[in-house]
Amino acid sequence: MPKIARELSALEVGRLKAPGLVAVGVVPGLQLQVSPTGTRSWVLRVKVGNKRRDMGLGAYPGVTLAQAREKARHARELIEQGQDPILTRQAAQSKLRADQASLITFEAAAHAFMDAKSAEWSNPKHAAQWSATLTTYVYPTIGKLHVADVQQAHILQILQPIWATKTETASRLRGRIENVLDWAKARGYRKDENPARWRGHLDKLLSAPEKTTKTVHHPAVPINEAPAFYAALQQRAGMAARALELALLTAARSGEVRGAVWAEFDLNAGVWAIPAGRMKARKEHRVPLSTSAIRILRTLPHVEGSEFVFPAPRGGKLSDMALTAVMRRMGLEYVPHGLRSTFRDWVAERTSYPRDMAEMALAHTLTDAVEAAYRRGDMLEKRRAMMDAWAGFLATPEATGEKVVPMKIKAA
Secondary structure, three states, X not given: OOOOOOOOOHHHHHHXXXXXXXXXXXXXXXXXXXXXXXXXXXXXXXXXXXXXXXXXXXXXXOOOHHHHHHXXXXXXXXXXXXXXXXXXHHHXXXXXXXXXXXXXEHHHHHHXXXXXXXXXXXXXXXXXXXXXXXXXXXXXXXXXXXXXXXXXXXXXXXXXXXXXXXHHHHHHHHHHHHHHHHHHHHOOOOOOOOOOOOOOOHHHOOOOHHHHOOOOOOOOOOHHHHHHHXXXXXXXXXXXXXXXXXXXXXXXXXXXXXXXXXXXXXXXXXXXXXXXXXXXXXXXXXXXXXXXXXXXXXXXXXXXXXXXXXXXXXXXXXXXXXXXXXXXXXXXXOOOOHHHHHHHHHHHHHOOXXXXXXXXXXXXXXXXXXXXXXXXXXXXXXXXXXXXXXXXXXXXXXXXXXXXXXXXXXXX
């Protein structure tokens, strides 16, 4: 049994200034340690098992004499119960640090997820869309909430107000929330199941997206009006008109045409090779060029200092609205993307070319996984004949055998 020192009063303890250890009594082993610099702190010198331990109880006077005695009593009680109070305290502090490290808000998790996946998003618009939708619809509700605490009720609170009116946006938003929460679980920030998952969960609580809203197709030039549109378009001046003309002849997307650079074209071979990084399917797409398409490209000037085939007046590529503006100035309510539908309708209704050849011309991904796995070629030369026929149809409407309805187009 350790010797119990004389009980010191709070006043006596306050007068202790000499460097060293001074026992203060009442609780065996409790001492006030005075450092050479004058700072004072409490130490409990005690035997734990077979080891002599010095346990710090805090700085004086922040921890008073009465508080130090109470801490010392509690430590001795733990020792009598077979516990090491120092190890117990270290374990508690370690758990606290771990708990604090595991706490991350949904907004912070979303930013971390986007940073981690940014290398996969070669299109800057993708990251911008993620950020915009989360900022608008998600952060106001759960942005400051710990990601571990996000529950089904929060997800429904976000999605239900826009599920019927903005179904496509809501559906994409759900997927983005699901991705962030999956990332958080993989990183150890949450343990519960993902409340934003669709199959077997939200599909029981929300209507199917494809049945909630009607599909809105891009306004497309009717087949019978395509030759008249092409003829009128050829009379329009400007880079945007030429870009729209090439888009019509190649059935390419507006973005693919606007971002085209001269290095992608081999006019002698009559091929436009669009690199995978600029394609929606992330796969290189070769476009066979008809004589009409090559004629357009050969007549275009090479603007010094620009790699773009269709540079904007102030540099860079044409804006997304430039091609649409051409159609608006022609007094039409159609959109450039609809020209792809016009081409697809022409193949289906006016020709005997195979469906998969038309889909390949449009750079659509094959929905049949088995067929896609075995399809190695791109039918370039067969598609060349189809694109030549398409250009011929546009240029010589009388050769189709169909009555062409003239378009009412405003004069330039």
